[in-house]
Amino acid sequence: MADLAISTRGLRKTYRTRRGKQVVAVQGLDLDVPVGGVHGFLGPNGSGKTTSIRMLLGLVRADAGVMTLFGRPVPEQLPAVVSRVGAIVESPKFFPAFSGRKNLELLADAIGAPRTRVGEVLDETSLGERGKDRFKTYSLGMKQRLAIAATLLKKPDLLIFDEPTNGLDPAGIREIRETMRSLGEQGRTVLVSSHILAEVEQVADTVSIIGQGRLLASGSVAEVIGGTGKATVKLAIDDQAAATAVLAAAGLTVRAEGNYLFVDGAEHPADVTRRLADQRLYVAELVPVRADLESVFLELTADEGLGAGGPGLAGSQAITPDAVRRTGATETTGGGQ
Template sequence: MTAVLEIEGLRKTYRSRRRGVRHALDGFDMLVEAGQVHGFLGPNGSGKTTTLRTLLGLIRPNDGRMAILGREVPAALPEVAGSVGAIVESPQFFPNFTAQDTLSLLAGAGGVPQTRVTEVLELVGLRDRSGERVKSYSLGMKQRLAVASALLKNPRLLILDEPANGLDPGGIREMRALMRDLAGSGMTVVLSSHILGEVQLICDSVTIISRGRRVAAGPVSEVLAQHAGHALRVRLDAAADLPAAAEALRQAGAEVTAEADHLMVYGVEQSSWVSRTLANRDLYVSELAPVTADLESVFLDLTATAPVPGQARQVDDSALVGGGEQATPESGGAPGGWGV
């Protein structure tokens, strides 16, 4: 396949009196092939938004190579800008403009035919509400309008930062279908999201970033296979026997995590070994089932953000609603779109 987006050894360092030297990006690599929906994942503060803003020429890197559609950026951004649609963080719209007026204005500024405005409003499900003022829109509707603005140029590469933010389950499903349809038409989509279940459903491949470095990349199925250990869920006839069963399996060489009503057993090649080991101790299995890894568990493990058992975990509110990294004075510039 042809690489649409290439990043090699990207570095970005910030300095401030309060925080000293901070490496937002520390030799980050990323490769996105044509026609894919590619998930770009990382915890808040991991470097996702810094990467996207650097790629689009909004931040100057300290080192590294970047290319879009085979052209080196930021030097070639004026040449490739017409083939790239992007929404990075939350774009701001004139509140008293209607969606129709907003997109018409953007289309005119970008030399896009006005007929395209109707097409993108239809694509994102806003055609029937296009005459209403943006200030009356819900957060989810504003997200749809943002995606519509990025689609105006019918780009070859579409970069979306948290496009499902504020959408209800029905809206998320519609957004998922839209992303798949766009990829099916030949467009390449880079999707940054905290909704990992959706990423697993929609994306062909992923890149996971943590503390400015790539920690995993490749097709979703391969990332799951490479980074998720083989696990078995074990239940016993008598729940009171769980502590004894856990100890027996650990003594026999397995890694065991005790849950409220079952055991999670790792590092076992044959599931029958578990039942035989426990039966030899007069402990009898009522359920023995392989546990399929999901992207969320792999992500939490790779980025060291999994909650510690018995310890409360502090969670950024933006992560709960799918929000991206927050703009700071160091990141440069206010939140906004990069569509037309």
């Protein structure tokens, strides 16, 4: 447990609406976040990310399950670890007419952090040069980085950011991404929730994908994308029927889409051409299909009936079963409880 910054087992939360309806926000979540690096906590809107984070921070009470932060059970021992955790769950309030630096100095005084820390956190969030300017002149991205700077004042080991790039333009998103990456590289643990996969894929070392309050897949980005090391290839061939028969007989999964066959499960793309050539079937075109996190995410969440995205790439990928298998989530999906 000592090497996990966050761990949850069987975490559950059901909300009751004013009309007495029950909303199951989190249903048996098992989450492990290793110490050090950036962990993407991914799921479509409404999948239970914010509720899970709020339970970890002691802001919402769990109905069932256990949680630890740095090996300490929470909320029971939250006071012992809370100083190691910095979180942005809602936009903090800053004084618009004061500079970013002044705002941070006031905060540092309030929480007992040394003022020398202010210059350091401004630099860490690349705000050093603009620190003297008034808060109200900042772009949204700079405001968000000042919020991150504020959480860094007390040198937390774990930073929790809930959808930190919401509402930011591409430049702002890039700045936040770079800030998160450098925090992870310093050995801090960053948990960042998002429903925007492309963003997280570029910065996360490890990810957890959730849907309807349950873990669907987790591991390093490479593992989740296709940890089996098996290839998916797209190929064009004259005799599709004969090629399908040969490849299926070799235990590969073949799917026809228009003029192309998509073949999953080969150890290497060359295996596909060799098997076909052995039977005097020659490919006209062969392209290895690179899976990305977005595709995995769309397929996983589509299985949950969540409709995480538009048409996307999901239709051309067949790697999901492997990703799902890693968490054993197939047995529990689709219950709609």
